[in-house]
Amino acid sequence: MIRPHTDSTPQGLIGRIKRRHLFRLGFLAGTLLAVTEITALVVPFIKVNKILGLGIKLAVGSKESVLAQFTSTNDTPILNLEGKFFLIHAPGGIIAAYRKCTHLGCSVPWNAAEDQFHCPCHGSLYDKHTAVVKGGPAPKPLQLFHIADSSGTLIVDTNPLNVIDRQANVWDPKVLEITE
């Protein structure tokens, strides 16, 4: 039941105004506390502390050292675990293939016995020198990361949102950014 205010003296009026202020202050303090707690909980999840591996620019040595490694290993692709790519001896240069299968996204390993990339999930096969599809359900070649030569050091940009996405399943020399 709501009781009407019976005290109409100046003291009673002042008392009611003080109570109203106190309620407002209490509400404000409660809201501030809630916002602070929510912020403290959420911020650690959205704050980027340090990006490692995929997403950063990775130095992979000089063009000469990479080509020398290809020469001594019969062009075995060089796996960069941290950046999730293979350096590949393409016709006339070097490419960096993102090892994410273009079928359903499994990590594609190099299969030395078969001399090709062989996805373990559904059997897609990719070519050793171009990473174009040789068989299986993959709809297109492995995507390529951009490579730049910065003062003699090859830098691979592993940003998965900035890849060379080849739609045609053929080798196109235009994708070569590092030539021999």
Ligand code: FES
């Ligand atoms: S995810 Fe590679 S073949 Fe299906």
